[in-house]
Amino acid sequence: MILNEYARISPVGDSAIRIEFGKDIDLTTYHRIQIFIKLFHDAKINFHKEMIPSFASVTIEFDAITIMRKIAEQHTIIDINPYDWVRQQIEPLLTQEVNELVLEKTIIDLPVCYGGEYGPDLQYVADYHHMTVEEVIKKHGEAEYLVYMLGFAPGFPFLGGLNPEIATPRKQAPRLKIEAGSVGIAGSQTGVYPIETPGGWQIIGRTPIDLFRPEHKEPTLLKGGVWLRFKAISVEEFNTIKGGLANVDHMR
Missing domain, CATH: 2.40.100.10 (Cyclophilin-like)
Structure with missing residues (x-):
């Protein structure tokens, strides 16, 4: 499975990004969300303030000022905004070939x-x-x-x-x-x-x-x-x- 086939990325204001994995309330979409969350945590990405999963999407809140500082450290000329920078960190996770998760049923x-x-x-x-x-x-x-x-x-x-x-x-x-x-x-x-x-x-x-x-x-x-x-x-x-x-x- 490659999550990018299902993911739709969009901004939420100036300090959050949303990744949608479907439109329906169903187990397939839920599993895609759980796979993404695992990939995100395994990658040890630490720019976010909070991760908020919902029925069909994950919203990630970030500190735009902190990210602007990161951008300034990495670029001689600042030619990218915080949202695009965050998106660049997330997109590689969505293009990985991943297996279905076996989730414990409590x-x-x-x-x-x-x-x-x-x-x-x-x-x-x-x-x-x-x-x-x-x-x-x-x-x-x-x-x-x-x-x-x-x-x-x-x-x-x-x-x-x-x-x-x-x-x-x-x-x-x-x-x-x-x-x-x-x-x-x-x-x-x-x-x-x-x-x-x-x-x-x-x-x-x-x-x-x-x-x-x-x-x-x-x-x-x-x-x-x-x-x-x-x-x-x-x-x-x-x-x-x-x-x-x-x-x-x-x-x-």
């Missing part, structure tokens, strides 16, 4: 209490698809979901793998308050709210597990590249877990 089971006060939109989702709530719960829980990235709120996982049979549009009017742990559906995606926040996803359940724990060394339970499964639990089990667990390290 699966986390997340307990979810569906419906009732914890899933006020479950009935709506069922009615929208002319299903029973039991069918929606089954279809939502039988899949394995890849965490493509975290975003929107600290520890919020953007997941791929939702059964298209239960894909449901966002609410027309977002709620001003969604409880932490709420599990929702928005279009072809499902996700979990790690903190209390406004939001427009259709809420079908809630987990008693804290996804964002700022007091921990690793504050987010999930990270990009792990897989998630939802396990249906009762209200009684929800209350037992919520009241009895000080941490969830055993879930890793």
Whole structure:
């Protein structure tokens, strides 16, 4: 595989560069991104401030002033801008012949209490698809979901793998308050709210597990590249877990 066959490079403002590897949310594009990240780190390139992977691209932030100094050290006449210089560092990585990565599959089971006060939109989702709530719960829980990235709120996982049979549009009017742990559906995606926040996803359940724990060394339970499964639990089990667990390290 040669990544250059799929990569599209473009500037993001005056201090970042984006490399797109596809247009779709799928495992093929995800693997291309992971290969590029490995190549980048293996090359020990250190001009960047931050690397931000997403569904289909990687954005690399850099310090334009620092790079201008590097350019000045290398050129008698400064005839190149920071973006072009960064692009020149990246392009050789994209032309290397590389093999597919074998990625370790780590699966986390997340307990979810569906419906009732914890899933006020479950009935709506069922009615929208002319299903029973039991069918929606089954279809939502039988899949394995890849965490493509975290975003929107600290520890919020953007997941791929939702059964298209239960894909449901966002609410027309977002709620001003969604409880932490709420599990929702928005279009072809499902996700979990790690903190209390406004939001427009259709809420079908809630987990008693804290996804964002700022007091921990690793504050987010999930990270990009792990897989998630939802396990249906009762209200009684929800209350037992919520009241009895000080941490969830055993879930890793």
